Amino acid sequence: MTGLPLLTFNDNGIYCPKGDFYIDPWRPVKKALITHAHADHARFGSDHYLANKGSEAIMRYRLGDDIKLETVEYNEKLSINGVKVSFHPAGHIIGSAQIRVEYKGEIWLVTGDYKLTDDGVAEAFEPVKCNTMITECTFGLPVFNWPDQESVFDAINQWWQNNAREGKASLLMAYSLGKAQRIFRHINRDIGPVYTHGAIFNSNEILQPQTSFDLSSQRITSETKKAELKNALIIAPPSAINSSWSKKLKPYSLGIASGWMALRGARRRRAADRGFILSDHADWKELNEAIQLSQPENIITTHGYTDIFTKWLNDQGYNAVQEKTLYTGEMVDEKEEGGEK
Amino acid sequence: MRYFTHLFLTIDQTNSTLKKVEAFVRFLDEAPDNDKLWAVALLAGKRPKRSVRTNQLREWAAELAGIPLWLFEDSYHVVGDLAETIASVLPADESQSDRSLAEWMTYLKELKDQPDEEKKIAISEAWLSLSKHERFVFNKLLTGGFRMGVSQKLMVRALSKHLNEDENMVAHRLMGNWKPEETSFKKLLVEKDAEEDLSKPYPFYLAYQLDKEAEELGNTTDWNAEYKWDGIRGQLIHRKGTLHLWSRGEELITERFPEFTDKNSLKIAEQDFVLDGEILPFRDGEPLPFQVLQTRIGRKKVGKKTLEKAPVILMAYDLLELNGKDLRHTPFSERRAKLEKLVNELNSPVIQLSKLIEFDSWKKLQELQENAREVKAEGIMLKQKRSPYLVGRKKGDWWKWKVDPLLIDGVMIYAMRGHGRRANLYSDYTFAVWKGNELIPFTKAYSGLTDKEMREVDRFVKQNTIERFGPVRSVEPEMVFEIAFEGIARSSRHKSGVALRFPRISRIRYDKKPAEANKLEDLEDLIEMIEG
Ligand SMILES: [Zn+2]
Ligand SMILES: [Zn+2]
Numbered sequence: 001m002t003g004l005p006l007l008t009f010n011d012n013g014i015y016c017p018k019g020d021f022y023i024d025p026w027r028p029v030k031k032a033l034i035t036h037a038h039a040d041h042a043r044f045g046s047d048h049y050l051a052n053k054g055s056e057a058i059m060r061y062r063l064g065d066d067i068k069l070e071t072v073e074y075n076e077k078l079s080i081n082g083v084k085v086s087f088h089p090a091g092h093i094i095g096s097a098q099i100r101v102e103y104k105g106e107i108w109l110v111t112g113d114y115k116l117t118d119d120g121v122a123e124a125f126e127p128v129k130c131n132t133m134i135t136e137c138t139f140g141l142p143v144f145n146w147p148d149q150e151s152v153f154d155a156i157n158q159w160w161q162n163n164a165r166e167g168k169a170s171l172l173m174a175y176s177l178g179k180a181q182r183i184f185r186h187i188n189r190d191i192g193p194v195y196t197h198g199a200i201f202n203s204n205e206i207l208q209p210q211t212s213f214d215l216s217s218q219r220i221t222s223e224t225k226k227a228e229l230k231n232a233l234i235i236a237p238p239s240a241i242n243s244s245w246s247k248k249l250k251p252y253s254l255g256i257a258s259g260w261m262a263l264r265g266a267r268r269r270r271a272a273d274r275g276f277i278l279s280d281h282a283d284w285k286e287l288n289e290a291i292q293l294s295q296p297e298n299i300i301t302t303h304g305y306t307d308i309f310t311k312w313l314n315d316q317g318y319n320a321v322q323e324k325t326l327y328t329g330e331m332v333d334e335k336e337e338g339g340e341k
Numbered sequence: 342m343r344y345f346t347h348l349f350l351t352i353d354q355t356n357s358t359l360k361k362v363e364a365f366v367r368f369l370d371e372a373p374d375n376d377k378l379w380a381v382a383l384l385a386g387k388r389p390k391r392s393v394r395t396n397q398l399r400e401w402a403a404e405l406a407g408i409p410l411w412l413f414e415d416s417y418h419v420v421g422d423l424a425e426t427i428a429s430v431l432p433a434d435e436s437q438s439d440r441s442l443a444e445w446m447t448y449l450k451e452l453k454d455q456p457d458e459e460k461k462i463a464i465s466e467a468w469l470s471l472s473k474h475e476r477f478v479f480n481k482l483l484t485g486g487f488r489m490g491v492s493q494k495l496m497v498r499a500l501s502k503h504l505n506e507d508e509n510m511v512a513h514r515l516m517g518n519w520k521p522e523e524t525s526f527k528k529l530l531v532e533k534d535a536e537e538d539l540s541k542p543y544p545f546y547l548a549y550q551l552d553k554e555a556e557e558l559g560n561t562t563d564w565n566a567e568y569k570w571d572g573i574r575g576q577l578i579h580r581k582g583t584l585h586l587w588s589r590g591e592e593l594i595t596e597r598f599p600e601f602t603d604k605n606s607l608k609i610a611e612q613d614f615v616l617d618g619e620i621l622p623f624r625d626g627e628p629l630p631f632q633v634l635q636t637r638i639g640r641k642k643v644g645k646k647t648l649e650k651a652p653v654i655l656m657a658y659d660l661l662e663l664n665g666k667d668l669r670h671t672p673f674s675e676r677r678a679k680l681e682k683l684v685n686e687l688n689s690p691v692i693q694l695s696k697l698i699e700f701d702s703w704k705k706l707q708e709l710q711e712n713a714r715e716v717k718a719e720g721i722m723l724k725q726k727r728s729p730y731l732v733g734r735k736k737g738d739w740w741k742w743k744v745d746p747l748l749i750d751g752v753m754i755y756a757m758r759g760h761g762r763r764a765n766l767y768s769d770y771t772f773a774v775w776k777g778n779e780l781i782p783f784t785k786a787y788s789g790l791t792d793k794e795m796r797e798v799d800r801f802v803k804q805n806t807i808e809r810f811g812p813v814r815s816v817e818p819e820m821v822f823e824i825a826f827e828g829i830a831r832s833s834r835h836k837s838g839v840a841l842r843f844p845r846i847s848r849i850r851y852d853k854k855p856a857e858a859n860k861l862e863d864l865e866d867l868i869e870m871i872e873g
Binding site for chain 2: 141142143144145262263264265266268269271272275305308311314315
């Protein structure tokens with residue numbers, strides 16, 4: 001690389017000096033390109049936003065109806081101050097994109113969060129060739145190998161059915177944006193009624209118009225009777241673990257759907273009855289595969305076990321460095337796991 | 342292996358004792374006898390000898406996974422469990438093995454004397470024929486660290502349900518020095534042994550810590566009080582001319598304490614007996630610090646020098662069997678009378694009677710309890726005079742009333758990632774006290790914090806790291822903790838020159854600055870005070 005790099009990291013986030021725009025900034029800026037609508041990537045307060053069309057509804061809901069937001073289709077080619085920019089499916093959640101930035105033939109890619117498995121909800125991941133790849137590596141350790149999702153959903157359905165037979169609710173913790181909809185897509189709704197925490201109920205309402213399957217559920221309210229829940233699946237965000245909200249739902253079996261459930265210690269620490277290994281992030285194999293497909297010479301790693309993953313990439317002959325960011329990756333609850341980024 | 346892995350998963354997935362017992366009973370009803378025997382042996386802590394070194398396992402697993410060894414090690418630090426790390430990094434299984442648990446145990450045993458190359462091939466084949474969960478269990482068998490969250494009590498309950506037998510009977514049959522290779526499930530637990538095992542101990546009765554005011558126990562005249570001695574609990578068994586000593590961990594330790602088999606110190610009388618008491622380092626009519634006993638515990642062969650330096654006795658406090666008669670159902674006061682008579686007749690320097698404390702009010706007893714350290718005791722034991730000798734930990738008839746712990750404020754200077762339940766969290770800490778301007782580490786402690794506090798400390802560690810050494814980080818000396826412990830003694834093995842007994846964190850001292858932590862002199866004063 002000679003001269004100023006096409007993208008740099010500064011106090012506000014990932015910056016493109018040539019195009020004068022940011023990608024997923026963590027402070028308010030003039031122009032923000034957003035990979036996806038998760039709160040650690042799409043933050044409040046910037047003057048102008050640019051995102052994939054699929055992110056629009058959630059971004060307006062979370063950041064305010066009046067934000068200045070321009071949307072693009074996947075693969076649509078734009079030019080910002082002479083820098084070519086395009087958004088490509090990342091397979092992470094609805095509307096999630098890898099952002100490709102090109103100037104004078106040099107290509108940089110910001111992956112945002114991604115996974116290679118087609119979950120039937122997000123637009124399926126498409127690899128993008130580049131010279132420099134800024135990749136997440138939340139699960140960048142060889143111990144993270146996701147089981148195939150069919151077997152995971154079989155296990156979830158089985159668990160729900162067993163609990164229903166015993167007359168207790170199944171409380172399943174899953175992110176309200178992404179994982180919750182993925183669960184709706186794959187569960188067997190013949191087993192019993194599905195209830196949701198308000199956060200998920202709201203996300204579902206907003207996403208229903210752009211979703212091809214049924215996201216309907218009953219919202220848990222103060223009027224909800226315990227008797228209704230005895231064969232129900234209740235989906236709630238991870239922050240509701242051990243909250244006063246969840247105490248009212250007893251008796252229930254507690255399940256957590258997260259990539260961290262691959263670690264026995266992480267599940268036991270939360271006293272969950274069941275841990276389901278389900279993540280919207282790439283596992284070890286997928287991270288390595290995505291990198292092979294993108295064929296970068298240089299790699300910059302963010303979120304997760306960046307130090308270890310970077311060393312591994314250098315061993316593999318890439319020119320890799322890590323960068324500190326404020327992205328939190330996948331968390332089981334708000335304060336944990338994300339601490340060391 | 343299927344049944345056993347299923348049992349493991351079910352137990353791992355629930356916190357309810359009831360469910361665990363249910364799962365265990367189901368396993369016992371379904372699995373073949375040989376597997377049942379092995380499961381019972383493993384859960385009772387009987388480990389087969391290791392046939393492979395863990396270093397070899399790491400290397401082979403890394404090689405099979407196609408990753409460098411350093412990456413395997415780094416992953417292990419994050420996961421915190423070797424068996425789990427190996428199970429997770431290996432490629433998916435290629436075939437499904439039908440070997441039973443017992444067959445796997447034989448497989449491993451036969452490996453023991455094979456050359457390394459053979460071992461490697463056999464272990465790799467095993468790994469690739471097992472599912473991820475089975476692999477995890479298999480690795481636990483390999484590394485010998487089998488803990489499953491199944492207490493002895495729980496196992497006894499499940500076995501008694503499965504066999505339709507009394508719990509005490511089952512517990513008794515499980516005791517002793519049996520080996521799964523040398524017996525069968527039927528022989529051990531079903532058939533009544535005609536040739537009675539002369540060495541077989543009784544399950545120990547364990548007391549709970551007193552959780553109320555002593556006054557609430559009622560009349561002082563209903564209770565006996567003795568000092569609580571700081572040694573290891575033991576059962577000394579004399580039957581038909583044989584002598585056996587058992588520790589509470591159900592280990593036969595006769596050979597380690599030759600003072601009891603030495604005819605000069607213990608002339609065995611005509612009478613057969615089973616004594617319950619405390620194996621205690623003791624000289625000139627006084628107990629010695631626990632650390633003295635520690636020099637004996639790990640040692641199988643005991644030389645003359647050790648015997649002189651660390652002499653022990655049995656401080657006897659109960660009599661469970663006399664001349665073949667099980668006394669456990671008779672009241673404590675009757676057993677006590679027989680015990681006093683027996684100890685008197687034995688007239689041995691290595692068997693002392695734990696004396697009863699005279700007291701006519703709870704208030705007076707409390708004074709003695711508070712000063713128990715002066716007589717080198719940990720506190721007081723309270724035993725209901727009418728109480729039978731029960732099995733396991735039961736509330737009501739026996740209480741231990743320990744003195745309040747000693748306290749020292751120390752500064753955290755190192756933190757280490759935890760294991761198992763605490764993998765990924767910095768949960769094990771090293772604390773230091775001041776010696777002039779220098780902080781001298783004096784103890785490690787890892788228990789005593791709530792999960793919430795532990796997460797707070799974890800965050801502090803991550804944000805205040807000075808240096809990393811593998812799983813350990815040195816941190817800015819800013820956080821002060823109150824450390825509680827039961828005893829303290831001089832030790833040449835530690836930089837600080839002191840060793841603590843049962844150290845744990847009692848609280849975080851947010852109100853104290855590092856400069857306000859204790860000094861090394863304070864620890865030395867404590868030793869002076871106790872050793873007097
Ligand atoms: Zn995300
Ligand atoms: Zn992210």
